[in-house]
Amino acid sequence: MPLALLALAVGAFGIGTTEFVMMGLLPDVAADLGVSIPAAGHLVSAYALGVVVGAPLLAAATARMPRRTVLIGLMALFVAGNALSALAPDEHWLLAARFLSGLPHGAFFGVGAVVATGLVAPERKARSVSLMFLGLTVANIAGVPVATLLGQEFGWRVTFLGVSAIGLAAIGSLAALLPHDHATAPGTGLRGELGALRSLPVWLALGTTVAGFAALFSAYSYITPMLTGSAGYTDSSVTLLLALFGVGATIGNLAGGRLADHSMRGTLFGGLTSLVVVLALFPVFMSAQWSAALAVILLGVAAFVTGSPLQLMVMEKAASGPSLASSANQAAFNLANAGGAWIGGLALSLGLGTTSPAVVGAGLAVLGLGVAAVAYAVDVRRATEARSAQEAGGRLVASHVPGRESEPQPEPVRG
Structure with a gap:
């Protein structure tokens, strides 16, 4: 499998970690910001809302751009959202930062899946998509537990700074390993x-x-x-x-x-x-x-x-x-x-x-x-x-071949 799939998996690992780590950090975030745990639970919903809004919106807005550029830009937005989460002074700013973090999620996986299938032979397309998603599932094994323990030991803000670092590693991997492509051909952009x-x-x-x-x-x-x-x-x-x-x-x-x-x-x-x-x-x-x-x-x-x-x-x-x-x-x-x-x-x-x-x-x-x-x-x-x-x-074509109707038929051979 192409090494470029590894770059996509690194991005997926970072996204999977930031999506699910908030569940384990809710008590710490709530205590630090002085809000109830149910109120802190809105941070989970804010991220999910960002995914739902951002997936079609960003995919449509970048339809005519080279996909390599799109993926790097989406990961840059991911880094910004998590860095702002770490620096948020109160729950309102954190809600906005979590929404921002969720915006690139769906478009990254959507565009990434298209790129992944284009890197392999047709009979290996599903496998290429699964290797990209491997980063998401491994995040549940390693990324989320480690990030949760890190937040509980050193503070939840450190967790989001760590996730931002994963995003920067993903940007470097995408820039180094993804092949250059061209903007979508005319007629197959946003309208298509x-x-x-x-x-x-x-x-x-x-x-x-x-x-x-x-x-x-x-x-x-x-x-x-x-x-x-x-x-x-x-x-x-x-x-x-x-x-x-x-x-x-x-x-x-x-x-x-x-x-x-x-x-x-x-x-x-x-x-x-x-x-x-x-x-x-x-x-x-x-x-x-x-x-x-x-x-x-x-x-x-x-x-x-x-x-x-x-x-x-x-x-x-x-x-x-x-x-x-x-x-x-x-x-x-x-x-x-x-x-x-x-x-x-x-x-x-x-x-x-x-x-x-x-x-x-x-x-x-x-x-x-x-x-x-x-x-x-x-x-x-x-x-x-x-x-x-x-x-x-x-x-219909066979019955309208020129001259077919008037072409004389051969007489049968007589004994």
């Missing part, structure tokens, strides 16, 4: 990118992302009360168990990329089906500590198997403008994060039990399977119509 979003298959692929990953976040958002309330783990053990989720996500991501290069649709259906089974069995898994730890790993595997095929599917359905659609898929991922957490919390508030968010998540995964099935049916119908039109056109 926007035109691709008018495609029904693109929206069905985005819908599959929302439903499938909402299933994940319905359960994962409340994994701590499940592990402590049902499985009997102590609070101090949760950090290690969340690292196990990162291990599972890394395994699923790499496996999904390799499998999707052989069968993108089969990998997607298999991953979503596995997610349904794992989430439906969560009440059983949470009855013992060993099985609860296994469930955390399996959840990461089942969810992230679908990551590369979904990203690649959106890009292929938006072939005339893949950057904007690919970035929109990252916005869909964050909408799934917010929506899944809300639905899972609703199940808890209704008194359905500690593991009820996972069972609800299984239902969302079934919905994702349904949307994916509709997308497949639409593809089959369109392919059939295109084949029929091509055959009809061939017969």
